[in-house]
Amino acid sequence: MDKIKHKLLVLSGKGGVGKSTVSSQLALYLSHIGYRVGLLDVDLCGPSIPKMLGLESKDVHKSTKGWVPVYTDESQKLGVISIQFLLGDKDTPVIWRGPKKNSMIKQFIDDVNWGEIDFLIIDTPPGTSDEHISVTEELLKHNPDGAILVTTPQAVSISDVKKEISFCNTMKLPIIGIVENMSGYVCPHCSECTNIFSSEGGKLLAEQCNIKFLGKLPIDPNLSICSERGINYFTEYPNSSTLAALKSFVDNFSLKPNTTN
Amino acid sequence: MSDQLVAPPPENCPGTQSEMSGKSSACAGCPNQQICATAPKGPDPDLVEIEERMKTVKHKILVLSGKGGVGKSTFSSQLSFALSMDENVEVGLLDIDICGPSIPKIMGLEGENIHISGQGWDPVYVQDNLAVMSVGFLLDKEEDAVIWRGPKKNGIIKQFLKDVYWNELDYLVIDTPPGTSDEHLSIVQYLKTSNLSGAVIVTSPQDVALIDVRKEINFCKKVGVPIIGVVENMSGFVCPKCNKESQIFIPTTGGAEKMSQDMNVPFLGRIPIDPLIARSCDEGKSYLITHPNSEATKQYNLIFNKIKETVK
Numbered sequence: 001m002d003k004i005k006h007k008l009l010v011l012s013g014k015g016g017v018g019k020s021t022v023s024s025q026l027a028l029y030l031s032h033i034g035y036r037v038g039l040l041d042v043d044l045c046g047p048s049i050p051k052m053l054g055l056e057s058k059d060v061h062k063s064t065k066g067w068v069p070v071y072t073d074e075s076q077k078l079g080v081i082s083i084q085f086l087l088g089d090k091d092t093p094v095i096w097r098g099p100k101k102n103s104m105i106k107q108f109i110d111d112v113n114w115g116e117i118d119f120l121i122i123d124t125p126p127g128t129s130d131e132h133i134s135v136t137e138e139l140l141k142h143n144p145d146g147a148i149l150v151t152t153p154q155a156v157s158i159s160d161v162k163k164e165i166s167f168c169n170t171m172k173l174p175i176i177g178i179v180e181n182m183s184g185y186v187c188p189h190c191s192e193c194t195n196i197f198s199s200e201g202g203k204l205l206a207e208q209c210n211i212k213f214l215g216k217l218p219i220d221p222n223l224s225i226c227s228e229r230g231i232n233y234f235t236e237y238p239n240s241s242t243l244a245a246l247k248s249f250v251d252n253f254s255l256k257p258n259t260t261n
Numbered sequence: 262m263s264d265q266l267v268a269p270p271p272e273n274c275p276g277t278q279s280e281m282s283g284k285s286s287a288c289a290g291c292p293n294q295q296i297c298a299t300a301p302k303g304p305d306p307d308l309v310e311i312e313e314r315m316k317t318v319k320h321k322i323l324v325l326s327g328k329g330g331v332g333k334s335t336f337s338s339q340l341s342f343a344l345s346m347d348e349n350v351e352v353g354l355l356d357i358d359i360c361g362p363s364i365p366k367i368m369g370l371e372g373e374n375i376h377i378s379g380q381g382w383d384p385v386y387v388q389d390n391l392a393v394m395s396v397g398f399l400l401d402k403e404e405d406a407v408i409w410r411g412p413k414k415n416g417i418i419k420q421f422l423k424d425v426y427w428n429e430l431d432y433l434v435i436d437t438p439p440g441t442s443d444e445h446l447s448i449v450q451y452l453k454t455s456n457l458s459g460a461v462i463v464t465s466p467q468d469v470a471l472i473d474v475r476k477e478i479n480f481c482k483k484v485g486v487p488i489i490g491v492v493e494n495m496s497g498f499v500c501p502k503c504n505k506e507s508q509i510f511i512p513t514t515g516g517a518e519k520m521s522q523d524m525n526v527p528f529l530g531r532i533p534i535d536p537l538i539a540r541s542c543d544e545g546k547s548y549l550i551t552h553p554n555s556e557a558t559k560q561y562n563l564i565f566n567k568i569k570e571t572v573k
């Protein structure tokens with residue numbers, strides 16, 4: 001853990017707002033611009049990261065130094081750990097109560113040999129319960145940069161994020177900022193942009209709570225297709241608005257001093 | 262039992278009800294050891310009370326999904342609104358999403374509190390025949406986080422089942438959080454002797470959601486909950502400008518219908534994306550009443566009729 005320069009937790013009270021999408025796109029983007037990145041999926045009952053990165057059928061190996069992450073390609077710039085890699089049959093449900101989930105998370109934090117990496121991004125399940133308390137408690141021992149909160153613009157989701165903010169405050173975990181996902185949908189037939197989940201909510205919330213607004217990610221059907229097929233979206237669509245949004249989003253980060261370049 | 266513990270259970274806790282309680286190696290040094298070792302084993306006495314309370318509830322329907330944000334709460338609320346449109350039908354809606362309760366907002370009941378009477382906790386009423394219970398009614402402020410580990414969540418779910426005075430109900434719709442963990446195990450365990458009608462499983466069409474939903478179906482099979490059927494939500498988007506349909510969440514592997522066939526469970530139907538559904542939820546209104554002629558309302562009603570037929 002202490003060989004890792006930056007540790008970021010991706011949180012949201014609400015499910016399906018794009019935590020895993022944001023985590024995996026951020027990880028891909030950071031590795032795309034040259035960093036060494038680790039991506040840890042602590043969603044034990046609904047792990048989506050392996051599917052999103054096209055790594056569904058991979059297994060984790062154990063070495064003397066601990067678990068070896070699954071790498072997306074030979075450059076080994078992006079390593080991934082998820083419970084999905086430990087399941088024999090991918091449709092098997094992980095029917096675990098809290099204590100068992102907590103010990104798995106502790107193992108993920110302590111026993112994975114990430115090597116020397118620049119960023120560790122941790123994707124979480126929705127809520128403010130066992131997984132969140134455990135991973136935050138473990139991380140706080142290792143000086144994390146903080147949490148990125150993901151939301152969609154509609155009010156129901158925003159009220160869950162407010163809970164997530166009070167979670168961070170209670171746990172004394174710094175907040176890096178808020179990302180608004182699924183901001184608008186561009187009709188492929190007539191190019192009309194519709195705000196499916198109403199709009200501007202994330203930005204308003206950030207202003208209200210005095211938290212940095214990191215930016216908006218639009219709904220981009222190509223992104224989920226690439227995710228599902230495990231294709232590198234950035235090389236496939238170098239001029240996309242999503243790429244531009246990710247870039248400004250990373251530029252907006254204020255991380256603890258320790259950066260390499 | 263779990264409410265009597267003096268500290269959270271340790272990592273390898275054998276469970277407070279098991280024969281090993283207080284005796285396994287993980288129990289050494291646990292502050293609860295004495296409590297667990299001496300507590301009476303066997304059937305939970307609370308289950309008898311829950312059974313008694315649930316006798317006046319005819320049909321109990323769980324709304325489940327492995328994935329978050331696919332529309333469980335939206336579906337649960339619209340189902341409850343729809344069932345209660347017949348004024349002779351009594352409906353209850355129970356929200357067991359403890360860390361992210363959205364039901365109070367969707368039902369237009371934000372800021373409401375529950376009251377305690379001689380008969381137990383009174384639910385909050387939307388109208389005479391539609392009662393709602395959620396942890397949201399117990400919080401001082403909307404933004405308060407419920408930072409609870411499993412045992413405490415299980416305790417409140419048990420109280421909801423045991424202490425809420427629903428009176429006579431035709432339907433109790435139970436909205437759940439995503440996953441296959443404490444809340445899900447507990448609700449199934451607590452209703453084991455109360456004749457749970459079954460589960461409706463909600464998903465969105467894309468494969469990332471279906472992976473989790475397959476796990477949820479296997480969870481139901483494993484714990485013995487009958488599956489009423491699968492609903493595909495957010496299925497297709499009709500552009501308000503050009504009226505053409507496109508797929509936002511693309512069903513790359515055939516969507517929920519194909520998955521239902523593969524897993525041998527009933528497929529109940531599809532509900533298209535309509536931005537007005539999200540708006541109705543934000544405003545706490547019934548979409549079915551405010552938009553009676555929309556395509557989504559038509560599909561909702563078809564699905565609801567199938568559910569009524571199945572549980573009858």
